[in-house]
Amino acid sequence: MNAADLGFNHVFRPARAAGAPVLLLLHGTGGNEHDLVPLSEALLPDAAILSPRGQVLERGMPRFFRRLAEGVFDLEDLEQRTHELARFVERAAAHYGFEQRQVVAVGFSNGANIAASLLLLEPSTLGGGVLFRAMVPLVPDALPALPGTPVLLSNGRSDPLVSLEESDRLAALLRRAGADVTLALQAAGHELSSQDIVQAREWLSAVFSQPHQVER
Ligand code: MLT
Numbered sequence: 001m002n003a004a005d006l007g008f009n010h011v012f013r014p015a016r017a018a019g020a021p022v023l024l025l026l027h028g029t030g031g032n033e034h035d036l037v038p039l040s041e042a043l044l045p046d047a048a049i050l051s052p053r054g055q056v057l058e059r060g061m062p063r064f065f066r067r068l069a070e071g072v073f074d075l076e077d078l079e080q081r082t083h084e085l086a087r088f089v090e091r092a093a094a095h096y097g098f099e100q101r102q103v104v105a106v107g108f109s110n111g112a113n114i115a116a117s118l119l120l121l122e123p124s125t126l127g128g129g130v131l132f133r134a135m136v137p138l139v140p141d142a143l144p145a146l147p148g149t150p151v152l153l154s155n156g157r158s159d160p161l162v163s164l165e166e167s168d169r170l171a172a173l174l175r176r177a178g179a180d181v182t183l184a185l186q187a188a189g190h191e192l193s194s195q196d197i198v199q200a201r202e203w204l205s206a207v208f209s210q211p212h213q214v215e216r
Contacts, residue, residue, distance in 0.1 A: 001095055007088045008052035009033055012096055015048035021104045021127070021208045024089060025051035026111025028133075030061035036106060042197050043106065043130070044204045050092055050103070054110070056081070064114035071161060075138055078117055085114060086122035104208060105129040106200075109161075109190065113137045116170060119151065119179065120144055128207065130154065130200050133190055135162045136170045146179040152203045153181060154196045156188035 003012070011033045015022070023044060025036035033053040040049050054064040056077070065081040066074035093100050105126050107115035112134035118125050120137070123144035130152045151174055155167040164185070171183045182203060186195050 001091070003095065006091045006095060007084065008055065010050060010052040010088075010092070011037065012051075012092065013037075013049045014096070015046060015098075017046040020044070020046040020048065020102075021204075022048040022050055022098050022102045024103050024105045024107075024115075024126070025049055026064065026105060026107035026115050027051075027054065027062070028109035028111055029058065029063050031108075031111070032062055036108065036111075039108075039192075039197070040106060043201050044208070047104075048096075048098060048102075050089070050096070052085070052088060054114075055084075063110050065110075065117075071135065073113075073137060078114075078138060079121060082114060082117040082121045086118060086125045089125050100125060101127040103127055104204070105131070107134065108132045108192065109134075116174070119146060119149070119174060120177070123149070123177070130204065131170075132192055132196060132200075133159060133162055134170055135166045136173060139173065143177045146174065146177040149179040150207045151179045151181045152184060152200060154184045154186060154200060156190060156193070157185050158188070159190045161190050 023040045027035040033051045054062040056063045066077040105115035112131040115129050116134050117137040120140045128150040171181045174181050
């Protein structure tokens, strides 16, 4: 299989250090596969990156799933697209040669919402996640098993799209499934602030850095 057959337009870049995580970069509405590459450099420059472009178009703007209105999701489409994204990550892992437990989603807004949906519906896809400005994408019929899965939920205190109650609801849902959730509320709205980046960088290096393996 070649890269064009994996199912999503995407960017892949191998890790710069052995054993570093693979950041699955998931852009917001209207973004593309190149958008979050500079963010990944600021967060964990040694990491590999896998960055797909969402396959839904809303008035020409790429997204990862359909919505009926702002914050009102087409749940059937969301479920189907979540499974498709999980299969893409599996194929990419086989193609590029990484382990799925090394994959850490880094999503913003619509991308954070599908990352949360992956955790809830396809829990074996991710080893962890950094969710910027996520809301509850759906409530699954059965809770997934996410024992100890590290999740940083970094939301804005004055976000007009995601209320503080919604942030608490998502943190509680993921914790009920066993995830180890850090909820960081920033002095910000829906857009990222420099504090989001500082805190996510510290969290990623505390949770995912490991001694570099020396080849013998
Ligand atoms: C969504 O549709 O996922 C959320 O409303 C965030 C957005 O993309 O604006």
